[in-house]
Amino acid sequence: MPAPIVFYDIPRKANVPSDNAWSPNTWKTRYSLNIKGLPYRTVWVEYPDIEALYKKLGVESADKGPTGAPIYTLPLIYDPNTKVHVSDSAAIARYLDKTYPDTPTLIPRETDALHAAFQRAFAAVFNPGNGGFSWLMMPETYVRLNPASQGYFRRTREEWFGTTLEELAPRGSQKRQKHWEAVKAAFHEVAGWLQAGGQERLFFLGGETICYADIVNAAFVGWIRNTFGEDSAEWRDVLSWDEGRWGKLAEAFRKYESVDEGSPLEL
Amino acid sequence: MPAPIVFYDIPRKANVPSDNAWSPNTWKTRYSLNIKGLPYRTVWVEYPDIEALYKKLGVESADKGPTGAPIYTLPLIYDPNTKVHVSDSAAIARYLDKTYPDTPTLIPRETDALHAAFQRAFAAVFNPGNGGFSWLMMPETYVRLNPASQGYFRRTREEWFGTTLEELAPRGSQKRQKHWEAVKAAFHEVAGWLQAGGQERLFFLGGETICYADIVNAAFVGWIRNTFGEDSAEWRDVLSWDEGRWGKLAEAFRKYESVDEGSPLEL
Numbered sequence: 001m002p003a004p005i006v007f008y009d010i011p012r013k014a015n016v017p018s019d020n021a022w023s024p025n026t027w028k029t030r031y032s033l034n035i036k037g038l039p040y041r042t043v044w045v046e047y048p049d050i051e052a053l054y055k056k057l058g059v060e061s062a063d064k065g066p067t068g069a070p071i072y073t074l075p076l077i078y079d080p081n082t083k084v085h086v087s088d089s090a091a092i093a094r095y096l097d098k099t100y101p102d103t104p105t106l107i108p109r110e111t112d113a114l115h116a117a118f119q120r121a122f123a124a125v126f127n128p129g130n131g132g133f134s135w136l137m138m139p140e141t142y143v144r145l146n147p148a149s150q151g152y153f154r155r156t157r158e159e160w161f162g163t164t165l166e167e168l169a170p171r172g173s174q175k176r177q178k179h180w181e182a183v184k185a186a187f188h189e190v191a192g193w194l195q196a197g198g199q200e201r202l203f204f205l206g207g208e209t210i211c212y213a214d215i216v217n218a219a220f221v222g223w224i225r226n227t228f229g230e231d232s233a234e235w236r237d238v239l240s241w242d243e244g245r246w247g248k249l250a251e252a253f254r255k256y257e258s259v260d261e262g263s264p265l266e267l
Numbered sequence: 268m269p270a271p272i273v274f275y276d277i278p279r280k281a282n283v284p285s286d287n288a289w290s291p292n293t294w295k296t297r298y299s300l301n302i303k304g305l306p307y308r309t310v311w312v313e314y315p316d317i318e319a320l321y322k323k324l325g326v327e328s329a330d331k332g333p334t335g336a337p338i339y340t341l342p343l344i345y346d347p348n349t350k351v352h353v354s355d356s357a358a359i360a361r362y363l364d365k366t367y368p369d370t371p372t373l374i375p376r377e378t379d380a381l382h383a384a385f386q387r388a389f390a391a392v393f394n395p396g397n398g399g400f401s402w403l404m405m406p407e408t409y410v411r412l413n414p415a416s417q418g419y420f421r422r423t424r425e426e427w428f429g430t431t432l433e434e435l436a437p438r439g440s441q442k443r444q445k446h447w448e449a450v451k452a453a454f455h456e457v458a459g460w461l462q463a464g465g466q467e468r469l470f471f472l473g474g475e476t477i478c479y480a481d482i483v484n485a486a487f488v489g490w491i492r493n494t495f496g497e498d499s500a501e502w503r504d505v506l507s508w509d510e511g512r513w514g515k516l517a518e519a520f521r522k523y524e525s526v527d528e529g530s531p532l533e534l
Contacts, residue, residue, distance in 0.1 A: 094464045107464065113471045114381040114480065116460035121388035129396075193383035197361045197374065204380045213381065 028089035036103035042262030295356035296342035303370035309529030
């Protein structure tokens with residue numbers, strides 16, 4: 001058994017550890033680790049500390065913002081077995097596939113390039129540029145973050161979107177309804193891919209095999225359920241979309257949703 | 268040996284049959300047929316006759332325009348062995364895979380959904396909405412079409428783009444340069460997918476296997492070479508992009524570029 005991998009994740013307000021995990025991007029890595037059954041422990045990092053963490057670890061950011069300046073994002077892992085840091089959930093999935101070949105493969109090598117295209121397509125569909133998932137997500141995320149993260153989150157996101165968080169998708173507004181319809185349309189388009197060639201697939205590669213594309217998908221579905229709750233109007237709406245396939249996907253991923261207590265980052 | 272499939276394609280002005288074929292969309296099907304080594308004969312259809320052809324054959328269009336009205340496009344094939352018509356190059360590739368399982372597979376079943384996502388990503392990258400491949404392609408296509416197609420082509424495309432063909436990308440203009448840069452950036456992004464996971468791949472599935480994603484890619488590369496010519500500044504530019512990978516791709520596809528003389532459509 002390898003030594004536990006260190007998994008840096010962003011917390012939110014929570015009464016129990018399992019409620020701490022919320023970010024769809026870091027969920028991609030948590031799913032990856034849980035599906036592979038690799039031991040890991042979570043270190044919870046508040047937004048303003050992410051950059052300091054990278055610098056302390058001496059890790060370069062793989063992400064660049066529109067100005068060309070580096071952006072410091074999670075997930076990030078440290079694998080003590082190889083003494084390697086890896087950021088970006090797709091890169092982490094590939095790293096884990098390569099380093100732990102006896103665990104379930106997430107990105108089969110022959111689908112590597114198609115997976116890269118999938119990521120581009122998924123981004124294009126969920127954030128078509130004039131509204132959609134992110135618009136809805138930002139204000140919902142803000143209110144659930146710990147105070148230590150809220151100021152940073154507000155400042156950076158308001159700069160990106162050029163408006164206040166409160167203006168993005170106010171509850172009960174037509175604007176919010178429009179973003180929600182865009183999310184529904186996005187999922188519907190993904191459902192179309194899953195039915196390509198007349199097959200009814202729950203998972204991208206067909207059959208029972210979960211691949212990284214499914215993880216991305218499940219992370220977005222899971223975000224809606226975890227944010228609004230299983231009894232919410234939003235989640236009930238999602239369950240009614242595309243012949244109930246998103247509820248089935250969420251069920252299939254439930255066994256990969258364990259969240260350890262972890263510990264807060266000490267800089 | 269099955270009876271020859273009827274392949275409906277759009278001609279351009281040409282002195283020899285091999286120069287008739289130009290449309291990247293129908294090239295996807297010609298490549299598919301040539302790679303599979305299936306016998307076929309081309310029927311050349313001018314733009315204004317495509318709708319009449321569908322109606323004569325009693326075929327429904329799978330494509331819908333922004334208003335919801337059907338759009339009649341090529342490629343379309345008729346397979347006399349099964350008495351089936353199929354339109355849309357991806358649907359044709361899937362049909363041929365299924366009907367002729369002893370020929371090279373273009374869309375392996377387990378990549379069906381990822382291929383669908385690929386198509387979405389490719390479209391997003393090549394036509395980002397504010398300029399790109401189509402802007403450049405329309406005026407270049409127009410001047411090369413037969414007079415029988417030019418009026419129809421001009422009318423429909425000027426309606427789509429809301430401007431004259433001459434205004435889209437005038438030779439020597441900054442506008443044209445911007446569209447060309449967008450095409451370069453699009454190919455560069457596809458090159459990035461092909462290098463995902465640190466592998467250097469010429470083809471999407473790696474190795475020597477050509478899949479439908481490669482055919483789409485090659486159809487776009489081929490359009491530039493066939494339109495401007497092998498001695499053009501444009502083609503020399505393409506050869507210099509992404510460490511010469513597009514020239515290598517074009518070379519790998521050369522053996523699948525035979526064009527039969529065919530016959531004009533008789534309605």
